[in-house]
Amino acid sequence: MIRVIPCLDVDRGRVVKGVNFVDIRDAGDPVELAARYDAEGADELVFLDITATHEERDTIIHLVERTAEEVFIPFTIGGGLRSEDDIRAVLAAGADKVSLNSAAVRDPDLVERAALRFGDQCIVVAIDAKRRADGSGWEVYLAGGRKETGLEAVAWAAEAARRGAGELLVTSMDRDGTQVGFDTELLAAISDAAPVPVIASGGAGTLEHFAEAVTRGKADAVLAASVFHDGVYTVGEVKAAMARDGVPVRR
Amino acid sequence: MTQAGAGPVVALLDYEMSNLRSAGKALERLGATVRVAARPGDARGCDAVVLPGVGRFGAAMERLARHDFVAMLRHEAAAGTPVLGICLGLQLLFDGSEESPDTEGLGILPGRVQRLRTGRKVPHIGWSEVHWRDGVSLAPTDGGPSDRTYYFVHSYACVPDDPDDVLGTADHGVSFTAAAGRGCVTGVQFHPEKSSTAGLALIGRWLGGVRTGEAVAA
Numbered sequence: 001m002i003r004v005i006p007c008l009d010v011d012r013g014r015v016v017k018g019v020n021f022v023d024i025r026d027a028g029d030p031v032e033l034a035a036r037y038d039a040e041g042a043d044e045l046v047f048l049d050i051t052a053t054h055e056e057r058d059t060i061i062h063l064v065e066r067t068a069e070e071v072f073i074p075f076t077i078g079g080g081l082r083s084e085d086d087i088r089a090v091l092a093a094g095a096d097k098v099s100l101n102s103a104a105v106r107d108p109d110l111v112e113r114a115a116l117r118f119g120d121q122c123i124v125v126a127i128d129a130k131r132r133a134d135g136s137g138w139e140v141y142l143a144g145g146r147k148e149t150g151l152e153a154v155a156w157a158a159e160a161a162r163r164g165a166g167e168l169l170v171t172s173m174d175r176d177g178t179q180v181g182f183d184t185e186l187l188a189a190i191s192d193a194a195p196v197p198v199i200a201s202g203g204a205g206t207l208e209h210f211a212e213a214v215t216r217g218k219a220d221a222v223l224a225a226s227v228f229h230d231g232v233y234t235v236g237e238v239k240a241a242m243a244r245d246g247v248p249v250r251r
Numbered sequence: 252m253t254q255a256g257a258g259p260v261v262a263l264l265d266y267e268m269s270n271l272r273s274a275g276k277a278l279e280r281l282g283a284t285v286r287v288a289a290r291p292g293d294a295r296g297c298d299a300v301v302l303p304g305v306g307r308f309g310a311a312m313e314r315l316a317r318h319d320f321v322a323m324l325r326h327e328a329a330a331g332t333p334v335l336g337i338c339l340g341l342q343l344l345f346d347g348s349e350e351s352p353d354t355e356g357l358g359i360l361p362g363r364v365q366r367l368r369t370g371r372k373v374p375h376i377g378w379s380e381v382h383w384r385d386g387v388s389l390a391p392t393d394g395g396p397s398d399r400t401y402y403f404v405h406s407y408a409c410v411p412d413d414p415d416d417v418l419g420t421a422d423h424g425v426s427f428t429a430a431a432g433r434g435c436v437t438g439v440q441f442h443p444e445k446s447s448t449a450g451l452a453l454i455g456r457w458l459g460g461v462r463t464g465e466a467v468a469a
Binding site (some may be wrong): 001002003038062065068069070072073074091092093094095096118119121156166167195197220221250251 | 307
């Protein structure tokens with residue numbers, strides 16, 4: 001079955017983007033939101049920690065502990081994880097997986113070491129990619145699309161999988177925030193090049209887009225943030241639409 | 252994690268191969284008293300044993316041995332104590348695995364563990380419906396497909412020698428063992444503690460069997 005994964009941005013232990021659940025007590029409490037998404041049928045959750053200061057990063061550990069105790073679906077922590085010790089800390093606190101982005105680009109060996117130590121299944125490599133103007137594939141970007149790396153995304157995806165990434169979270173920087181649909185060409189190229197599951201991200205706008213990520217993009221999971229948080233669609237509506245288009249989902 | 256409660260006392264084995272928080276909380280939510288055990292002595296007097304696990308087969312057996320759990324698990328299984336293996340914990344109950352060919356498994360259930368031979372992506376990560384064999388006490392007795400759909404994360408699956416030990420199967424381009432067991436020993440390849448209401452319900456049924464002394468596989 002294809003997974004539907006809401007992504008929550010967290011700053012100092014609090015959800016930062018607006019969440020339009022009318023009957024929720026504390027829209028900033030990640031655990032309450034996680035439980036709500038679970039009840040709606042979310043298959044997994046991703047928490048993206050955007051806490052800027054290193055001193056306040058312990059807040060994510062506390063969040064992980066509370067989530068693991070109260071929400072019984074898998075969840076991934078991404079953002080700011082730089083070392084094996086950082087990874088160990090969130091996994092020990094109860095996260096199921098970690099998502100590595102810039103740390104993996106800067107130190108590809110980290111993917112290998114982490115996969116060996118903690119198991120491939122809990123190492124997700126996140127790739128932010130932007131189509132190159134000269135048509136030579138997609139450029140891998142860091143820092144939210146501000147920094148070029150010189151890496152080509154499809155090649156990097158294959159290398160990350162070879163080094164032990166159990167999954168790839170692929171975000172199209174061209175599409176992110178546009179709501180014009182996923183970059184299915186990018187997704188399909190990566191899905192063909194890497195033998196591990198691909199999570200599609202960036203560009204979801206209509207209900208039809210989610211099925212397209214799978215039928216055209218060959219993705220194994222779809223991730224979205226704003227369409228869920230802004231109350232545009234519920235997880236249930238997305239799944240119903242995917243099922244209508246012949247994509248198997250848990251309902 | 253230990254709390255007073257009226258339910259069965261379950262030893263949750265801590266051999267440093269998985270995070271125990273979710274499994275412990277799920278058991279507690281369903282009424283069990285959880286005792287996290289790092290040595291066999293910590294589990295003494297418990298009504299049942301849960302063997303969790305993620306990671307590699309060989310490393311897990313090594314750590315089980317280091318914590319003196321190998322003999323204990325064989326003994327408890329022989330004595331009729333209900334044992335539930337989760338994910339790698341199920342695989343460890345068998346004789347051995349392709350993942351670590353030189354490592355002997357617990358040998359409580361006869362059979363081997365093989366890499367998923369599928370054209371689909373491996374690891375198999377995600378939710379799959381389990382087709383339970385008729386009469387299996389862990390299986391839901393009513394409800395729809397979502398009540399039989401659980402979260403899996405694995406690259407290997409068990410192949411019991413005796414087909415009767417297969418309690419349920421699932422599909423990932425190939426049919427594989429999703430649950431196995433015999434007598435008081437059962438195991439599930441999926442993560443019930445990560446499978447939302449369907450998974451919690453399964454843990455509840457297993458604890459119900461522990462309580463009534465009918466924690467048998469079939």
